[in-house]
Amino acid sequence: MGVVIEREEWALTPLAYPLLSAASLAAVLLLPYFSPPSHATAAASPSSHSPFDVGTTPFLRFRRGFLFVFSLASVAEGIHSVFGEDEFARCGLGREQMAARLAAAAAAVLFLGGFSGVVSDKLGPRQACIFYWMLQLAVGALKSFSGLRCAWISNLISALASSMFYFCFETWFVVEHEKQGQKQDLLFDSFWLMTFFESMSLLGSQGITNLLVNDDDKGFLLPYAFAALLSIVGLLYIRKNAPSTTHHASVIGSYQKSFFAHVFRDKRVLILVLAQASIHFSMSAFWFLWAPTIVADGRDAQLSLIFPCFLASRMFGSASFPWFYGTTAPFQNEDSLTIAYVTVGIALSIVAYDYQDIGTLVILFCIFHACVGFILPSLARLRTMYLPNELRGGMMSFSLGLANAAIFIFLMQGSYHQNIANSTILGFAACGLLVAGGCIHMLRRRRKHTRQDTRSL
Numbered sequence: 001m002g003v004v005i006e007r008e009e010w011a012l013t014p015l016a017y018p019l020l021s022a023a024s025l026a027a028v029l030l031l032p033y034f035s036p037p038s039h040a041t042a043a044a045s046p047s048s049h050s051p052f053d054v055g056t057t058p059f060l061r062f063r064r065g066f067l068f069v070f071s072l073a074s075v076a077e078g079i080h081s082v083f084g085e086d087e088f089a090r091c092g093l094g095r096e097q098m099a100a101r102l103a104a105a106a107a108a109v110l111f112l113g114g115f116s117g118v119v120s121d122k123l124g125p126r127q128a129c130i131f132y133w134m135l136q137l138a139v140g141a142l143k144s145f146s147g148l149r150c151a152w153i154s155n156l157i158s159a160l161a162s163s164m165f166y167f168c169f170e171t172w173f174v175v176e177h178e179k180q181g182q183k184q185d186l187l188f189d190s191f192w193l194m195t196f197f198e199s200m201s202l203l204g205s206q207g208i209t210n211l212l213v214n215d216d217d218k219g220f221l222l223p224y225a226f227a228a229l230l231s232i233v234g235l236l237y238i239r240k241n242a243p244s245t246t247h248h249a250s251v252i253g254s255y256q257k258s259f260f261a262h263v264f265r266d267k268r269v270l271i272l273v274l275a276q277a278s279i280h281f282s283m284s285a286f287w288f289l290w291a292p293t294i295v296a297d298g299r300d301a302q303l304s305l306i307f308p309c310f311l312a313s314r315m316f317g318s319a320s321f322p323w324f325y326g327t328t329a330p331f332q333n334e335d336s337l338t339i340a341y342v343t344v345g346i347a348l349s350i351v352a353y354d355y356q357d358i359g360t361l362v363i364l365f366c367i368f369h370a371c372v373g374f375i376l377p378s379l380a381r382l383r384t385m386y387l388p389n390e391l392r393g394g395m396m397s398f399s400l401g402l403a404n405a406a407i408f409i410f411l412m413q414g415s416y417h418q419n420i421a422n423s424t425i426l427g428f429a430a431c432g433l434l435v436a437g438g439c440i441h442m443l444r445r446r447r448k449h450t451r452q453d454t455r456s457l
Contacts, residue, residue, distance in 0.1 A: 009300040010358045012309070020312035020366070027319035028196070034323075059180050063190060065241055066176075067197050070169050072234045074198040076136050077165055078205025079227040080143070080158050081287070091150035102288075103411040104152065105159035110404040116164050117397025121390055122255065125172035126238065128393065132168050133235035135161035140228030144221050163404075166280075167396035170194070170380060174389050187384060188325065191377035195318035199311045199373065206308065258388070263395050268386045271439040272379060275341070276399035278432035279375055281406050282348060285429040286368065288411075289422050293351060294361055301358055313366040317373025324374075325381070334444035337378045341437030344371035345430045352426035382443075 083090075088098045120128035139157045143149040173194075177187050212222040263269050290310075294301055324336040347364045350356065356364070387395055410428070413419045 012305050016309050024315040024319045059182050066173055069234050069237050071197050071201040072230045074201030075205045076227045076230045078202040079209055079223050082206055082209045099411050101155050103408050105155045106404045106408040108156045109159045109163045110401050114397050114401045117393035120168055120393035125175055128168040129238045132164045133231050137228055137231035140224050140231055143224035163400050167393045171392045188381050191380040192318045192321040195373055195376050196315055199315040203311050259391055259394055262391055271443045272382055273399045274439055275436040276379055277402035278436040280403040282429040282433055284407050285425050294358055310365055310369045313369040314373035317370035321374050321377045334440055338437050338441045340371045340374045341433050344368050345433035348426055348430035352423045
């Protein structure tokens with residue numbers, strides 16, 4: 001007589017996602033009633049200074065169009081990453097082959113992605129965005145055919161496009177904001193709106209993928225074809241509506257001198273480089289390890305229902321950003337950012353070195369994403385304060401290069417050679433976040449001493 005082994009399935013409470021979404025919407029809708037009047041510009045009406053309708057008419061028109069095309073890019077990014085390692089498994093690849101593909105993509109981004117930021121600064125954000133959409137179109141067209149979706153060239157192009165996503169759109173918006181002469185408050189509002197819309201678009205990409213997913217045997221994959229269609233729309237919009245811009249560093253030699261002076265010789269910017277690299281490495285480590293960490297105890301779990309809660313937590317974190325800066329904020333921005341880094345570092349350290357129930361793991365990962373949603377616009381705000389706009393792409397690609405170097409090493413040693421445990425990778429990510437939190441605290445103290453020295457003069 002055979003023995004039947006029943007597998008226990010862990011179910012997420014149905015109220016988790018609605019509560020997180022409601023908290024995010026409440027943080028956005030209640031902001032106009034609690035933000036100070038100085039938060040709005042003179043162009044806004046005194047009765048309303050919502051972040052969605054503050055600014056001059058040309059700027060509002062540009063920002064609406066920008067958020068539209070940025071959301072399209074986020075949906076395309078989400079479609080290419082929604083399957084995770086299951087995409088490689090469907091192609092018949094083993095653990096070592098998956099690690100080799102991902103490590104090769106990280107190495108490509110490490111060498112090519114570093115130059116892409118410099119090229120973006122040299123040619124301008126418009127050309128960088130056009131090149132990004134061309135990469136997205138290429139990878140969407142290749143992955144539309146089931147025989148090519150796991151090809152080496154598809155993975156390399158997708159990784160390069162994803163690395164450019166982090167700086168080309170931000171640089172484009174900052175340059176246009178400076179060109180129109182708007183106040184910095186509007187720029188800071190736009191940073192958290194970008195993270196908020198990105199999270200919503202990633203949620204939408206999951207729904208679109210589930211709606212369009214079809215049988216692999218048909219040979220043509222509709223989700224990736226839809227991503228290619230979005231790339232065409234984004235490419236046409238950029239070519240028609242994005243004005244060409246010029247940068248101050250028009251000569252390679254002058255760019256190098258400016259980059260060394262403002263990045264390598266400025267400790268404040270180096271702190272931001274380290275902080276950016278740590279958060280991107282931890283996000284990549286989460287993407288690789290969250291699913292095997294949750295099901296490590298042998299129980300089944302509906303991962304497709306858990307992941308939207310993480311994105312809703314990220315929405316909440318980005319929506320809470322405007323509540324923690326300004327004259328009425330309980331902390332200075334650097335203090336809030338330090339707390340966020342320490343919190344996310346502690347959350348990952350608990351996941352790494354102490355076994356937890358699935359429910360506890362989901363809560364810790366939700367905390368992780370809420371802090372990420374707060375950290376990303378905070379770092380963009382500090383970049384605007386300490387870094388010239390014409391060096392933004394190079395600085396961000398440099399920080400991504402550091403993160404990808406660590407990702408390459410851990411993929412080769414951990415997943416390919418199996419010399420490093422998953423808990424060690426998460427622990428390293430947690431240590432990096434805690435160190436970054438300490439560096440941000442040093443940045444706060446350095447800024448305070450600079451102000452005191454200025455007053456004494």
